[in-house]
Amino acid sequence: MRRRAIRLEWITIGFMLSIILVLYLTMGNSQAMRTAWIEDILTLVPPIAFLIAAHFEVKEPNERFPYGYYRSVSIAFLVASAALLAFGGLLLYESVRSLLSGDHPTIGTTVVAGHAVWSGWIMIAALVYSAIPPVILGRKKLAIARDLHDKVLHADADMNKADWMTALAAIAGILGIGLGFWWADAAAAIVISLDIVHDGWRNLSQVVTDLMDEIPTRVGDDEPDPLTAEVRNALEAMPWIRRAEVRLREEGHVFTGEGFVVVRDESGLIDRIEEAARMIEEMDWRVYDFTVVPVRELP
Amino acid sequence: MSRRISLPLLLLAVAGCDLPRDPEGTLERVRGGTLRAGVVPNPPWVVVEAGRVRGVEPALVRRFARSLDARIEWVAGTESELLERLETRDLDLVAGGLTRSNPWGSRVGLTRPYPAPSGYAPGERRVLAVPPGENAWLVRLERFLHRRASPEPGSGTGVAR
Numbered sequence: 001m002r003r004r005a006i007r008l009e010w011i012t013i014g015f016m017l018s019i020i021l022v023l024y025l026t027m028g029n030s031q032a033m034r035t036a037w038i039e040d041i042l043t044l045v046p047p048i049a050f051l052i053a054a055h056f057e058v059k060e061p062n063e064r065f066p067y068g069y070y071r072s073v074s075i076a077f078l079v080a081s082a083a084l085l086a087f088g089g090l091l092l093y094e095s096v097r098s099l100l101s102g103d104h105p106t107i108g109t110t111v112v113a114g115h116a117v118w119s120g121w122i123m124i125a126a127l128v129y130s131a132i133p134p135v136i137l138g139r140k141k142l143a144i145a146r147d148l149h150d151k152v153l154h155a156d157a158d159m160n161k162a163d164w165m166t167a168l169a170a171i172a173g174i175l176g177i178g179l180g181f182w183w184a185d186a187a188a189a190i191v192i193s194l195d196i197v198h199d200g201w202r203n204l205s206q207v208v209t210d211l212m213d214e215i216p217t218r219v220g221d222d223e224p225d226p227l228t229a230e231v232r233n234a235l236e237a238m239p240w241i242r243r244a245e246v247r248l249r250e251e252g253h254v255f256t257g258e259g260f261v262v263v264r265d266e267s268g269l270i271d272r273i274e275e276a277a278r279m280i281e282e283m284d285w286r287v288y289d290f291t292v293v294p295v296r297e298l299p
Numbered sequence: 300m301s302r303r304i305s306l307p308l309l310l311l312a313v314a315g316c317d318l319p320r321d322p323e324g325t326l327e328r329v330r331g332g333t334l335r336a337g338v339v340p341n342p343p344w345v346v347v348e349a350g351r352v353r354g355v356e357p358a359l360v361r362r363f364a365r366s367l368d369a370r371i372e373w374v375a376g377t378e379s380e381l382l383e384r385l386e387t388r389d390l391d392l393v394a395g396g397l398t399r400s401n402p403w404g405s406r407v408g409l410t411r412p413y414p415a416p417s418g419y420a421p422g423e424r425r426v427l428a429v430p431p432g433e434n435a436w437l438v439r440l441e442r443f444l445h446r447r448a449s450p451e452p453g454s455g456t457g458v459a460r
Binding site: 103104105106107108109111116118120175177178179180181182 | 318319320321322323407408409410411429430431432433434435437438441442445
């Protein structure tokens with residue numbers, strides 16, 4: 001599964017590079033197309049972040065980093081979404097400025113097989129190409145992201161899946177130019193940059209809450225993961241435990257945390273505690289490094 | 300799934316129309332009317348002498364105007380003066396041996412380089428300037444320059460020397 005995700009991300013990077021090249025060669029004078037082009041460059045960031053994190057997070061904990069490297073995923077995600085937000089804001093400013101100053105985009109002809117063709121058609125063809133591969137890859141990655149509990153992969157897949165809308169907006173902008181509506185181009189660019197800002201903001205708030213040790217949430221929506229309650233119930237189901245309280249946090253795509261337990265019976269406590277921690281870690285592969293702490297009263 | 304199919308269909312439907320069009324209607328106004336052409340003296344591309352406009356580019360502009368049944372109103376001036384008037388659509392075209400790297404390129408429209416007529420330094424890549432965003436007008440002019448470039452031996456270059 002992980003190998004498949006890594007392979008899909010490499011394929012994504014390959015396709016995106018080809019799309020970036022094709023759009024660059026045909027770009028011309030359209031603000032909307034330029035914005036779509038920059039968005040496609042930005043969609044390279046999450047796959048790269050994912051691949052870098054995938055390289056680091058498998059490293060074993062060591063003396064310097066006793067909690068391991070799982071948070072590298074969140075850091076990669078933080079950088080990726082901050083970049084998205086910043087560029088989205090910049091592009092939004094540019095497109096609004098271009099609309100307000102009444103820029104009339106100029107698109108001439110390109111010679112194709114001896115005919116002078118309006119370059120707008122070639123730009124539209126390039127944009128149609130740019131819409132198709134990301135949608136297919138996005139759908140594939142979305143399914144894997146849920147199983148891997150990987151939020152970077154999920155955000156990346158979500159962006160890819162929505163990429164056809166960017167292409168469509170840019171096409172609408174160019175057709176608008178063709179129909180003689182000079183403002184259509186800037187308007188389409190504004191729509192695209194708003195989408196980039198939206199992606200960046202959503203991802204950034206997600207990763208910041210993770211780094212703030214929010215309770216584990218499900219991938220894709222913001223609902224609390226039921227695992228916390230399940231772990232507590234499992235602890236309380238043990239005959240030697242009277243009451244239990246659990247706190248978990250996300251580190252990348254694994255959970256760590258503590259269970260505080262009030263015990264009925266202190267005999268053989270050390271063995272029982274080790275046994276309980278092992279049992280909880282076996283409940284779900286995402287639980288990693290769980291500590292059971294005996295207390296007189298629950299915090 | 301229907302999205303993937305409907306997009307190419309939409310494109311095909313639109314492809315039949317006569318795109319692009321001019322936001323400000325330059326092509327329609329010039330056809331059968333007046334072409335306001337700015338000329339920047341820059342021999343041999345543009346020569347202005349005793350009120351007479353000659354050179355490689357005026358010859359092109361004359362033939363282009365004839366193809367549109369338009370009279371020409373010549374306006375001589377400096378490059379920055381004329382390009383500024385072009386930007387506000389006070390002129391329809393500026394000739395002056397401009398190159399593609401002209402700093403005004405982002406504020407007015409530049410044609411693709413037209414091929415230098417025989418007798419001039421080969422590889423010289425000069426362009427004409429048009430008002431920004433008047434795409435039908437620009438496409439019409441570029442198609443005219445392109446057709447002229449297609450080798451037709453014996454058809455002459457139309458250069459007034």
